Amino acid sequence: MLVEAGHFALALALGLSLIQFVVPLWGARANDPVLMSVAPSSALAVLGCVGFAFLALTFAYLTSDFSVLNVVENSHSTKPLIYKISGVWGNHEGSMLLWVLILCLFGAVVALARNSIPMRLQANTLAVQAAVTVAFLLFILMTSNPFRRLIPAAAEGQDLNPLLQDPGLAIHPPLLYIGYVGFSISFAFACAALIDGRIDAVWARIVRPWTLAAWCFLTLGIAMGSYWAYYELGWGGWWFWDPVENASLMPWLAGTALLHSTVVMEKRDALKVWTILLAILTFSLSLLGTFLVRSGVLTSVHSFAVDPARGTFILGILMIFIGGSLALFAWRAPLLQQGGLFAPISREGALVVNNLFLASACATVFIGTLYPLALEVLTGEKISVGAPFFNATFLPLVLPLLLLLPFGQTLAWKRGNFLGTAQRLYTIFGLAILAVLITLALTRGGPVLAPFGIGLGVYLVLGSLNEIVTRSWSRGKPLSVAWAKATGLPRSTWGTVIAHAGVGLVVLGISATAWDVESLGTLKPGERIGAGPYELRLERIVPRQEANYREDAALFRVFRNGQELGTVESMKRLYVTRGMPTTEAGILTSGLTQIYVSLGEVQPDGAMGVRLYYKPLVLLIWIGAVVMALGGALSLTDRRLRIAAPSRAKASPPVASVPAE
């Protein structure tokens, strides 16, 4: 009964979204505040309906209601509780429902932030947001309905894909979706500005926190997904340039560009049209990512042809929203007032360079992801574009961007001094070269470029922190003064510094992968295998029986230079219902370095195939991403003045940064 009520609530949400789409637009055109005020209350009601539907589906999962087809296909009565909950979004239908839920959540937050957004802008934004909601609700109801019933009910479910039975799944999709969908707000604001034909620095100031929040979540979501793939797939890799990963990287790159261009717009009232275009493109790429992952074109172009309803529907949504918003852009953008010009050597000039590089990098990923698909559709030929392509195209674009990063951060607004900036970075550059030399002296092997990668990482981290030092410390003054000055710097400055330092940490972690050591072997209990300075001894293999799987767990003792460090356990599982084997990598963390063991086949003589990786500093990759997101969040807590004026804000709640919560 609850399931049916949830289904009905979803239908009701569709009707409400239609009203939320039409009435505020009409109100804004007719200049009627009463009609415009329908937008917030209907946005809240839509959230109520979709939230109720989501709860109803969750309840069906919790009670293992096998008269719901979606539950039968993705759950099992013996599954642990947490996976019953995460199983709700561990499948196509449920994840689309989560997508819409987050969309409505953002809409509701915009609705509640009524005092910080001018009314017309709010009404238009919520109307655009409602249009997106209508499209996705129709998609769910017509092609991917999670409330489809199975009569007669099944006796038992088919279980969730074992790869997805992992705490990572409980966190990764919601984070990623908050990121994707968060950009829908920037998109809706951009469309609203186009509809209204008015855009100024206030617009940028309103949009920036939303973009920043979405960007933080997307960063975390991508990092989480990468770590999950690292420990769950058992290959020891952390990024595969897989189309699914690229699908999330593209909006991230565009979103990063958007983040920086809104800063320029806010401070200098420039780059307006470009910012609007970026906002549209970022969300379009989010939609494209959803399409790539959800329509099945990636697994095989055939699977798209087999179930054309879904794929065609999302393709239709893509065309309407991307085509529609770009058409709106082409029609209205010329009406927007252009901002002033500015000098090339200035912070805003550097940010333009940043935008150019990020957009080009995004374009290369776009081509590398979609070209194979297009080729397969046109000629039937299957090619795979992998790491070599991206190393040859993406890296040359990103490296100069990273090299310029500390420069841009150090340059002043309006009129910068290149030589002066370079002087301030001399020390940092020297330290980076020192790091390269030390790395060269200490290590053997690895690609030639790796020490330079380490140098680049050090340069980025120190170059970012340099801003704090130069702005607070001066020769001859006591440290306490410097400290007071540093803590007094605006939080957005700290946020910038921390986020950029996070980029440096990621670069360090990636460069260090050059010294990975991998060894393969077959071990019997008591035998040893080594990688790098570490050695593992297989103690025993224990078979275990859990609720929905059985596993062989291999217990290893870890030694470093003969000294015991602890034990690590790696498992091979067989999920009974699906008859699907998985590996659970055993990971021992020591500082930032990890030892990674995954099990292979059992040999006829009882020996266990073992794959061992030594991964120095690998944790920096994800820590760096988390630091980036933290920097973004810190910047979000900065209550910046509503206009560009130098001032130090005192504590008072941030006005438009609600999504950070």
Next chain:
Amino acid sequence: MMIWVILMVMTAAAVMAVLWPLSRSAAVARQVDPNTQFYRDQIAEIERDRDRGAMLPEEAEAAKAEAGRRLLRASGLRDHEALAVGEPALRRRRAVSTLALSVLPIVALAVYGAYGSPHLLSEPPGAQLRQDAGKLDLDTAVVQIEAHLAKEPQDGRGWDVLAPVYLRLGRIEEAVKAYESALRYLGRDAGRLASYGEALVIVHDGIVTADAQAVFQEALSLDASSVKARLYLARAAEQDGQVEKAKSEYQTILASAPPEAPWRGFVQDQIARIDGNQGGSAPAMREQPNAEAIVGMVQGLASRLEAQGGSPEEWARLMRSYVVLGQRDKAVAATKRAREALAQDAAGLRTIDAMAQELKLTDTGP
């Protein structure tokens, strides 16, 4: 009935969410224009910051001037108080109220009626669960035994019961594993060995492999009268090309068969078929023996995969079986179904694609 009340209340609440702001028109009209209020707040804030000393006076003046310009632009654009009241505004509000009162219930009911299961609402809960009790019971029993065995995998009797059921349901690979477990925990008994061998033969599409032969030999060594083992060994001989040996073995079995044995006819067919084939030049006999049994097995597999889905390997086996039986159209249809069923499974799709290539069933591509 209860549920309809709930759905009605939900609809009413949704309509209210739209009507409520419309009813507050007077309050909204009295409000200061939110467009300009926004900038007034800004100016007040700048003044506070200047008084506090957080902003230099000249900076504050510049900032205030900027905010003032925006305020002028915003207030010059529209005059809200005049638009929130008056005849056209009233007409607009009426139109929106009508829209809310009609569109919401109609859309919700139409969409729910089209995609929902409203007939489930009137039936008492659980009634629909009891249909098709026979099939359900078998499935339930299998699930229960599986659950039991997951906890106590050493219970050989459970595997012994489960194995033939798996075979019947077309879950052949699981049947083989179940027989292996039963043999491990209950001992190598002739009857069980012969059934295990049979499952091995079915897995290999009717071919008696060397492994299966060894199993049948072992069964015979335990019980020389095991008809099943002897029949399959005769078939093995035939598949190895030793047709005469197979024929004489079949004849021996027939001679020793009791007159009421149900498999007499089958053995006679085998002999007749061998005689017929020997005249011809093409010894294509591999698939012919026991064709009905294979057809039955394939049907079982097909209906199970249709109903419950299965592994990519099982789909691939179904495709191959149809091709072996000469039913290409069915094989093509099975390929299509397999792609649908495995749409979310990249590795599975590869298996299917590879099998389709191997069998040259490529006319299903887009």
